[in-house]
Amino acid sequence: MNATPSPGPPVRLLIVDDDPLVRAGLTLMLGGDEGIDIVGEGADGNEVAELVERLRPDVVLMDIRMPGMDGLTATEKLRGRPGAPEVVVLTTFHADEQVLRAIRAGAAGFVLKDTPPARIVDSVRRVAAGDPVLSPAVTRQLMDRAAGGAHDERANRADRARRRFGQLAEREQEVAVAVGRGSSNAEIAGSLYLSVATVKAHVSRILAKLELNNRVQIALLVHDAGLLDPGDEGEGDL
Secondary structure: OOOOOOOOOOEEEEEEOOOHHHHHHHHHHHHOOOOEEEEEEEOOHHHHHHHHHHHOOOEEEEEOOOOOOOHHHHHHHHHOOOOOOEEEEEEOOOOOHHHHHHHHOOOOEEEEOOOOHHHHHHHHHHHHOOOOEOOHHHHHHHHHHHOOOOHHHHHHHHHHHHHHHOOOOHHHHHHHHHHHOOOOHHHHHHHHOOOHHHHHHHHHHHHHHHOOOOHHHHHHHHHHOOOOOOOOOOOOOO
């Protein structure tokens, strides 16, 4: 796992879950950490847009399964807006199609509801710092899900991914593949003999060129294009 980013201003966190007991438990667990400022709570995906507009959170901790508008639809709508906060999906499932959909929609990662409080705090801080959170085991499962489907569907997905990947310059392609392996910016800098600032600039250009939300989506594109060697996936945290 990558190290937790250095402490800075408290991360403004919005918690969205339809279960008041879960919200109360999360508020109790996370609110006592000096690095987290819980700015509000929501019980339905329909509330998210207004809450985000009014409270300006850095991160939204979003439950997947809610009545009214579910967390997946809320994530898709939220991440389609300019200047949207990061989203961490909160789920009871280790990995399924819904988690994959959330990540493709732009969620920066997910945590399980039974994750120890310290790990949830760490995840929120890392996501706020631009470091999406997916464990190696979960990454492998998600990649397996992404690779599923009929042969023709996989072939079409691979072809589309390779065409998009071809829009990148050579150095950007190298950085993208390294992101797909789960390497951190510092690790990429060391392997490609670049500065960390240069790696960050390449990642930003990749996201802009390919109209992606975060590093997780870069990794999925690289995987879809078939550019990872066996054993590459899940070597580190995305």
